[in-house]
Amino acid sequence: DFDHALDSGEACAAFGAKAASLEPLYRNGIVDFGRSFREVDDALRRLVEQVRTSAKTPLMTVLLEGRAHTGKTALAARTAVTSEFPFVRLLSADSMIGFSESAKCQAIQKVFLDSYKSPLSIIVIDDVERLIEYTPVGPRFSNTVLQTLLVLLKKAPDEENRRLLVIATTSVSNHLEDLQLTDAFNVQLRCPQLEEPSEIEAALRHLVADATQRSSIASAITKPLGIKQLLMVLEMARGDHGVDANDFAACLHQFLGV
Amino acid sequence: DFDHALDSGEACAAFGAKAASLEPLYRNGIVDFGRSFREVDDALRRLVEQVRTSAKTPLMTVLLEGRAHTGKTALAARTAVTSEFPFVRLLSADSMIGFSESAKCQAIQKVFLDSYKSPLSIIVIDDVERLIEYTPVGPRFSNTVLQTLLVLLKKAPDEENRRLLVIATTSVSNHLEDLQLTDAFNVQLRCPQLEEPSEIEAALRHLVADATQRSSIASAITKPLGIKQLLMVLEMARGDHGVDANDFAACLHQFLGV
Amino acid sequence: DFDHALDSGEACAAFGAKAASLEPLYRNGIVDFGRSFREVDDALRRLVEQVRTSAKTPLMTVLLEGRAHTGKTALAARTAVTSEFPFVRLLSADSMIGFSESAKCQAIQKVFLDSYKSPLSIIVIDDVERLIEYTPVGPRFSNTVLQTLLVLLKKAPDEENRRLLVIATTSVSNHLEDLQLTDAFNVQLRCPQLEEPSEIEAALRHLVADATQRSSIASAITKPLGIKQLLMVLEMARGDHGVDANDFAACLHQFLGV
Amino acid sequence: DFDHALDSGEACAAFGAKAASLEPLYRNGIVDFGRSFREVDDALRRLVEQVRTSAKTPLMTVLLEGRAHTGKTALAARTAVTSEFPFVRLLSADSMIGFSESAKCQAIQKVFLDSYKSPLSIIVIDDVERLIEYTPVGPRFSNTVLQTLLVLLKKAPDEENRRLLVIATTSVSNHLEDLQLTDAFNVQLRCPQLEEPSEIEAALRHLVADATQRSSIASAITKPLGIKQLLMVLEMARGDHGVDANDFAACLHQFLGV
Amino acid sequence: DFDHALDSGEACAAFGAKAASLEPLYRNGIVDFGRSFREVDDALRRLVEQVRTSAKTPLMTVLLEGRAHTGKTALAARTAVTSEFPFVRLLSADSMIGFSESAKCQAIQKVFLDSYKSPLSIIVIDDVERLIEYTPVGPRFSNTVLQTLLVLLKKAPDEENRRLLVIATTSVSNHLEDLQLTDAFNVQLRCPQLEEPSEIEAALRHLVADATQRSSIASAITKPLGIKQLLMVLEMARGDHGVDANDFAACLHQFLGV
Amino acid sequence: DFDHALDSGEACAAFGAKAASLEPLYRNGIVDFGRSFREVDDALRRLVEQVRTSAKTPLMTVLLEGRAHTGKTALAARTAVTSEFPFVRLLSADSMIGFSESAKCQAIQKVFLDSYKSPLSIIVIDDVERLIEYTPVGPRFSNTVLQTLLVLLKKAPDEENRRLLVIATTSVSNHLEDLQLTDAFNVQLRCPQLEEPSEIEAALRHLVADATQRSSIASAITKPLGIKQLLMVLEMARGDHGVDANDFAACLHQFLGV
Numbered sequence A, B, C, D, E, F: 001d002f003d004h005a006l007d008s009g010e011a012c013a014a015f016g017a018k019a020a021s022l023e024p025l026y027r028n029g030i031v032d033f034g035r036s037f038r039e040v041d042d043a044l045r046r047l048v049e050q051v052r053t054s055a056k057t058p059l060m061t062v063l064l065e066g067r068a069h070t071g072k073t074a075l076a077a078r079t080a081v082t083s084e085f086p087f088v089r090l091l092s093a094d095s096m097i098g099f100s101e102s103a104k105c106q107a108i109q110k111v112f113l114d115s116y117k118s119p120l121s122i123i124v125i126d127d128v129e130r131l132i133e134y135t136p137v138g139p140r141f142s143n144t145v146l147q148t149l150l151v152l153l154k155k156a157p158d159e160e161n162r163r164l165l166v167i168a169t170t171s172v173s174n175h176l177e178d179l180q181l182t183d184a185f186n187v188q189l190r191c192p193q194l195e196e197p198s199e200i201e202a203a204l205r206h207l208v209a210d211a212t213q214r215s216s217i218a219s220a221i222t223k224p225l226g227i228k229q230l231l232m233v234l235e236m237a238r239g240d241h242g243v244d245a246n247d248f249a250a251c252l253h254q255f256l257g258v
């Protein structure tokens, strides 16, 4: 049973390592920048509760999609960590560089098999397109890894009283749809860009002290952008005396072509 | 001969394991939600009887197709278990993750060869598209596994008095048709969605106590959906005091986009 | 020389095994259902006689094509068995499941090389499309096996007084044409469907005792169908008191969509 | 040097075997059926003489193309045998069934390397499309073997006083053109079909005793056909008293669809 | 920690070797030919400073793209060397000729893993299209290497106080865009051609002594060209008495078709 | 250093062997047939001189392209031999038949690495399309070999005072352009056909004694042709008393279709 599994050093270490490895993914915090953010954040919480409480939900699978840089990885990671489920793991391509396709499948399957031993588990699959080695040219991808995911995403734990929540992130959900991978998830949620000046200002609340500067920066942004991009350009524009709205606009132009 | 085969521990264990592994596939029961359900259920029973009784039917192959979430797996599994045939096996992709193509072929062939030793056998092939690793992009699939199935689905047991019923499920029968795999089956049956309010109400009979609630829920559903989807949304909408029709409608909208 | 080859147990056993394995393929008999049947049956007999008697015909190759279920396998098998040639072999995909492409080529070549040792030989290649693992999607097929067949179908036995008749069956001759495989045969023959009520009635002569029933069944059939399909639907419709024409029509509709 | 090479048993045996293996290819003789035949036959002789006599022609390569059944193989084989060159070899796919691509390349290269040791050599490559495993679907072919041929067909023997004539046959020269394989030959010659009644009658001179029968048969043929086809249909139509023109026409219709 | 890593002979040697190997790439110097040059040069410097100073920039990735011969390699190399970061490495295809795809991935990953041990690192990836073996025909490329880059370009060093700047060069950024590889970089910069006569004259300042000759050469050039091309044609046109403007124009025409 | 390398028997032998192997490639001499010939010949000489003398030209790469049979191989070979550079090597597909792709890459790389040890080197790559196994159908080619060439053609010798000239020949430069292989060369030169009667007459100067015959032959040629073709047809038409203009015209027609 699960306690026994946790007794074994290997499982224990792996578990610890994994929960720990998720926290750095939101090192820069998660700032509430408005309604569109809260919508997806709330939905994730509610799914965690359903899995925690409903005996009829042995398996729940969520695809958290959205444009690049919108904070998908951070949000998925925080959801997993704050769930306090006893088994939490991250599946991401960077731990599998140079693996053969079948080695990848084994590694993925192992995480799922391990999760079946815990009463409550969360598996975060970050950038699922990288796991299947997707390129739109061709397109090319590892059909072997794709099929493995398609099978595992449909399979509930065999034993009773074992429940698993899978949260996958992607920024190419349109391509995954062609592969019928989006359909394999029970639920899809969209991670939003920052669109309104008020959202920008809210996001900068703790980063730019001066409210007038915040509002100048917000008005320099004329196209939606992701929270990660906002933070990067802020860093580029940072001078000795904080961030100047003009420098910010210049960086926005030169480096992001906005 | 067959009895001898059953004597051997391996075959025996395998048989037991397999029959047992089919029952959890309809753990949530099979509810009679109306005429369209009974049509396919009856047809399956009649084919079981034909195989049981007709000496001129050494091999009968059925493709149970239908949209995702319509209950195909549950129905095929129950048909197999309730047949009480001495040899009942499940062939599904989740027991073959990471297998090479030729290992898959061997595993599949082994189940068929074993079945030829029993006077009456049923093989359930769940999600046959996963067994052949089908992706519509390309399309890609394992031609080796496909050819193995095409051959085995046409081959009657060599010995007399051996009869085999194969029930395969799929939710992409249109794709299988391109591969000439649907033609390889003697018979095709369609697993229906729930379309009428009366069907929804019938399906909820034992799940929602209050008849008015049942009828509100039924009227919240404006598009056909599968029995499995109905049960999932019900679970999402379940609160401390059962399921409220408004909550149900909200979940239907947020999670399934209906 | 040939007698010597037959002396060796291996060749002998193989030969016996093979001839025996062809008879079950027409276990349900071959019923003369009319002129279209006799045309192809006669042509096959004449080719057997040509090979038996003409010293200038060291190699004759025939492609017996026709829609699925028209009785191609049964007809080819009976032609081979009734020829009473000393060497008769069946080449079919079900004895090569899981073989690598090159293992398949070797197995095929072995049968041809063995045949060259007999003065008179027949090789039946059943469902030649399965041997080359053909799928119309792509299309995909084993070019290695195809090339092996293309070479062997053109190669006469090296030694004098060795004559070989090859009879291959297929239900996708249009696809084989694209592969230039049909051109590799000296002769093509077409196996017919049952088209006329009189043909249906003739086919049912020994299976349905009552002549009125036979004629009702014949009139229930409004589209051409193969002899194997006719026999299958008959079996489905068989009740305790034989076959009723109405039941037959119902089965025809539900299971074959006719 | 060459004499030395012939001393070694292996080369000697191989040489003998090869020359011998070419003669059966025109066992049924070569009949002069008219001007179109003589044109190609003469051209082949003249090229043999050029190689025999011109010190400036270390390498001459000929592609003998024409429709199926026009006698290409027989003509190439006789040209090689009657040249009386000391080194004559046949390269054909049937001696390489089941070879890997690289094994094929080695076998081909070996024949060329061996030929460089003889003052005068002829290599016959029969059905060059089979050597490269060509299928028009795709198209598919062995690029490795193709490249090997493209290289060897351009490479003159390194040593002086070594001269090599290559004669390749094909019935798909249009496809070989796409592969730029036809361009690799110095010269292309076309093997003709029989087109005129007078050609048919000439071809039958020694096969059908009665001149009136010959002329009836000739008039039964309304489309051009190859010499090999003519001989095959004649054999099919042969009865106890020779060939009857009506039987001939019937066979022509049933078996060749003419 | 890093000092420890540098202690080990292997890391130390590799580090030295690498920094040294970058200097020859701008052996011919870097001449300031005008504003367009300074723009990209300044941007590179500023990014080096950001990485040196911002604790919130653990990873910065730049794609330096531009037409062939515009000096991308030289500029990237000088930026890396003059940064005086303790860890500087060159990743380029010529050190991986004949490597298997997985060996390439390992070599690439090793350089990144090594960089994570240094507080400040620069990795120059020269001609990233060669690393992924890109050919526009097909197109073909190593998806394995591409995926490895896509993953590594997004992964910040795990430990705190480790910062990495990646500068990649390419002359086919349009093709890389199709592969979604350009999007994987935080910033893209364009290396300019010489367009104005004044730029040509500036570039020739130290190479052609006579100002009138410089101006004649500048006016002989009617289309934009890269700094490397300019230097090459100059070398072709160089006679015993330096470079004559007419010879320069002739070489330009004959060798570059300008 | 280089002298040392030459000391080792292996390098020495290889070097000798290689220079020797280039001479037979222009055994039939190089005849100056006019201005178009001299243009390309002069350009090649000038590039040899640039490499011999310019310290700023460590690497020069030339693609000598032109239609089949125009004398590219002979011209490249003579340029290499008459340069009297200490290191001269031929890279051509016929020395690599049956090599795996990686074995080819190694062999190619070895020649380049060896060249870097000599102060002045020439590598002739004959028929570069054969090295990359190019076929226009598909197209197919060895991307591995192509990438190896693309890398080596851009890489100057690491050490100072090492200079390398690469001369590659091809008759399919349009196809190489699609592969971006032509762009990898610094310079492209075109090898011309014979177009004018005066060119034909000049080419025949030493081969046909009689001036009237030369002029008749020249006027029989109505389409441009390569010098190699001219010499071949001359040989075909050669009779006991030299070449007759009528025979020449007949051969031209029959064998080349002109």
Ligand SMILES: Nc1ncnc2c1ncn2[C@@H]1O[C@H](COP(=O)(O)OP(=O)(O)OP(=O)(O)O)[C@@H](O)[C@H]1O
Pocket (backbone or CB within 6 Å): A025, A026, A027, A028, A029, A030, A031, A032, A033, A037, A067, A068, A069, A070, A071, A072, A073, A074, A075, A127, A171, A226, A227, A228, A231
């Ligand atoms: N509301 C927020 N949601 C998500 N991330 C936030 C939020 N507020 C601040 N952040 C910070 O923004 C960054 C988001 O980066 P993250 O890597 O999660 O984006 P991403 O969408 O996964 O990017 P990519 O498309 O490149 O994978 C993190 O550093 C996180 O700490």
Ligand SMILES: Nc1ncnc2c1ncn2[C@@H]1O[C@H](COP(=O)(O)OP(=O)(O)OP(=O)(O)O)[C@@H](O)[C@H]1O
Pocket (backbone or CB within 6 Å): B025, B026, B027, B028, B029, B030, B031, B032, B033, B037, B067, B068, B069, B070, B071, B072, B073, B074, B075, B127, B171, B227, B228, B231
């Ligand atoms: N009439 C019914 N038919 C089938 N299943 C039913 C029925 N009534 C209730 N159920 C329950 O509905 C669920 C059907 O799920 P099942 O996995 O069989 O659907 P499916 O069509 O195979 O789905 P998928 O397309 O995802 O494979 C099961 O839990 C089953 O117990």
Ligand SMILES: Nc1ncnc2c1ncn2[C@@H]1O[C@H](COP(=O)(O)OP(=O)(O)OP(=O)(O)O)[C@@H](O)[C@H]1O
Pocket (backbone or CB within 6 Å): C025, C026, C027, C028, C029, C030, C031, C032, C033, C037, C067, C068, C069, C070, C071, C072, C073, C074, C075, C171, C227, C228, C231
């Ligand atoms: N005249 C007939 N010709 C052929 N088969 C007949 C005939 N009469 C009865 N039969 C029976 O019909 C069946 C024909 O089945 P068979 O497998 O030969 O058909 P097939 O065309 O090969 O089918 P498939 O396309 O599925 O391979 C056999 O059981 C055979 O005994």
Ligand SMILES: Nc1ncnc2c1ncn2[C@@H]1O[C@H](COP(=O)(O)OP(=O)(O)OP(=O)(O)O)[C@@H](O)[C@H]1O
Pocket (backbone or CB within 6 Å): D025, D026, D027, D028, D029, D030, D031, D032, D033, D037, D067, D068, D069, D070, D071, D072, D073, D074, D075, D127, D171, D227, D228, D231
């Ligand atoms: N004039 C002729 N030319 C060629 N073959 C002839 C001629 N006269 C008689 N024959 C006979 O005709 C037959 C020609 O068959 P052959 O196999 O050479 O034809 P092919 O063109 O190579 O056929 P395929 O296209 O099937 O390879 C041989 O048996 C040969 O002996």
Ligand SMILES: Nc1ncnc2c1ncn2[C@@H]1O[C@H](COP(=O)(O)OP(=O)(O)OP(=O)(O)O)[C@@H](O)[C@H]1O
Pocket (backbone or CB within 6 Å): E025, E026, E027, E028, E029, E030, E031, E032, E033, E037, E067, E068, E069, E070, E071, E072, E073, E074, E075, E127, E171, E227, E228, E231
């Ligand atoms: N302003 C400059 N920028 C870059 N290179 C310069 C400059 N001035 C002089 N050079 C010299 O020009 C050459 C530029 O060559 P480099 O190989 O960097 O070009 P590249 O764009 O990488 O070419 P390729 O597209 O072939 O890879 C070097 O020799 C360098 O020393």
Ligand SMILES: Nc1ncnc2c1ncn2[C@@H]1O[C@H](COP(=O)(O)OP(=O)(O)OP(=O)(O)O)[C@@H](O)[C@H]1O
Pocket (backbone or CB within 6 Å): F025, F026, F027, F028, F029, F030, F031, F032, F033, F037, F067, F068, F069, F070, F071, F072, F073, F074, F075, F171, F227, F228, F231
């Ligand atoms: N001016 C010339 N240029 C080149 N070759 C000449 C010339 N004059 C005579 N020759 C002779 O012509 C022949 C040219 O053949 P070569 O193999 O070089 O042609 P190629 O263009 O390489 O042919 P291919 O396209 O088949 O490779 C050689 O035998 C050479 O000795």
Ligand SMILES: [Mg+2]
Pocket (backbone or CB within 6 Å): A072, A073, A074, A126, A127, A169
């Ligand atoms: Mg992310």
Ligand SMILES: [Mg+2]
Pocket (backbone or CB within 6 Å): B072, B073, B074, B126, B127, B169
């Ligand atoms: Mg299912």
Ligand SMILES: [Mg+2]
Pocket (backbone or CB within 6 Å): C072, C073, C074, C126, C127, C169
């Ligand atoms: Mg059959």
Ligand SMILES: [Mg+2]
Pocket (backbone or CB within 6 Å): D072, D073, D074, D126, D127, D169
């Ligand atoms: Mg032939």
Ligand SMILES: [Mg+2]
Pocket (backbone or CB within 6 Å): E072, E073, E074, E126, E127, E169
């Ligand atoms: Mg560069």
Ligand SMILES: [Mg+2]
Pocket (backbone or CB within 6 Å): F072, F073, F074, F126, F127, F169
């Ligand atoms: Mg050449």
